[in-house]
Amino acid sequence: MKMARMLEEPGWLRHADKEAGYLVGVSGGADSMALLHFLMSAGFKRLVVCHLNHKSRGEESDRDADFVRGVAAGMGMPFELGNWSHAGGSSFENAAREARHRFFAECAQGHGVRKVLLGHHADDQAETVLWNLIRGSYGLSGMTESQRLTVSGVEMELIRPLLGARKSELRAWLEARGLPFREDRTNLEPVTVRNRLRLEAFPLLDEIAGRDAAAAMARAASDGRELQEIKTWAVEHAAAVDPQGRLHVRRLMELPEPVRRACVFDFLRNAGIPDLDRAAVDRVLAMLEPGAPSKVMLAGGRVVRRKEARLRLD
């Protein structure tokens, strides 16, 4: 009940085309099984069930794959199976995410479908917000309901319709209907950063604060998106770039410092400056002050020059 309410709230589902084709990432766990059943009961017609066998849990992984294959068969949906195992190098979490993206890109091409539905929910979102905050990402950032991604030359849209639902609601929804799902016991092992945030940090924060910390952090992700959109609009309206694509010094100086900084950041990012960080932006901002150097070197051999009250990037 509650889940249906959340899923029917404004957002992606309100405007979704139920006749269109979609890939659905299904691990077999509660999150993605709830997503799949919900899409079915909401009347989506052309779903392709995609499962990447991570091979990380031996026979258990194979049984997950068999289960999802069975579910797809039972629902009369096409099933795509990929196999992947971690070859080392980057962390398991990062490597697995990249492998899933490559797998989705293959399925997308095979089926002529570009939209990929994923079962990420509010608790995943809260973990992402907290993790990004600790990592020092700018502002407040979480996952977005819709994310464009190009992998192996395939442009896809990743869609997360369940970001507003709690994990406990998804499980309760499945259990109330007697719908089976697989338990990934590694989710209960406090080994990866995500698992430890979920299993150790959030329970402690809940207890200290006497409130639902994950709910607050998941909501904070919306604030973060909202502020990001306001910033984008502000940069556009600051109109600090002249028709020749140069930064207009006088115009920049009329802006409050944070808006000015955002304009310079945006200008450098659009020019494809690599390794763009606060220090690089600071060096360009310093060029606006009286008596400042009229030339600054940036990463990648790029140069910013001040001439005729404009900053030009060469």
Add this chain to the structure above:
Amino acid sequence: MKMARMLEEPGWLRHADKEAGYLVGVSGGADSMALLHFLMSAGFKRLVVCHLNHKSRGEESDRDADFVRGVAAGMGMPFELGNWSHAGGSSFENAAREARHRFFAECAQGHGVRKVLLGHHADDQAETVLWNLIRGSYGLSGMTESQRLTVSGVEMELIRPLLGARKSELRAWLEARGLPFREDRTNLEPVTVRNRLRLEAFPLLDEIAGRDAAAAMARAASDGRELQEIKTWAVEHAAAVDPQGRLHVRRLMELPEPVRRACVFDFLRNAGIPDLDRAAVDRVLAMLEPGAPSKVMLAGGRVVRRKEARLRLD
């Protein structure tokens, strides 16, 4: 060394008038003692040492007061002592903060001084950011370096020059100079929310993430302030209020949703609508849609009316 570097970085100190009078809140702990010594050595001339005895730790509290009185005498500075004990009601932390503010207001009037310097540092800031996030404050919010506050009719500016410095740096700075300070052992008791965040949550987050979570959260407060200033600028430039002080419906509809929301929020807040929350803003935003009601009641008996493509507040 390191602390001096941080304190001399751009910010309040760069522009501070060292001849002006300031109150300094001094508990006797490392934070405020570092602040006091730093101000002395930076050449501030007219400091008033203000100590509020919280009476919460019996004889220990009285000894703190004696210590700070002695320090002030040794430095040849005026000393103001206030006494306060918690009478119940709101939480100790909130009641103590209010009592300090009232005490500062009295001292401010007595000395004809309006600026109050406080020893809050980066670790305090990190706790504030995390706590506000869990409490569900909008966006990312921490303490500001400068905060205007009116208490008992006295307008004051609270200034926190140490927000960029870590607690460990302040202690190390004092210890390297053999400068004494008082230990408040209740800071080591995991009882209040703040103490538990400091003593339990941050160490766990550091360990999980393998990084300095407090440093990242303290920096995030700057992002939050920056985004807030950009938002303020955006609302101003959206120019959604007409010369008669009404919201301009067509102008609002041209704005992206988050900017529109920020304009409506700002409009209602400036009109002094009590208990302004997201739901109230949503109800006013809904008036912009075709076929919506032309009248919405808000808290405090205030009414928003749509007429001639304007929203007016009565």
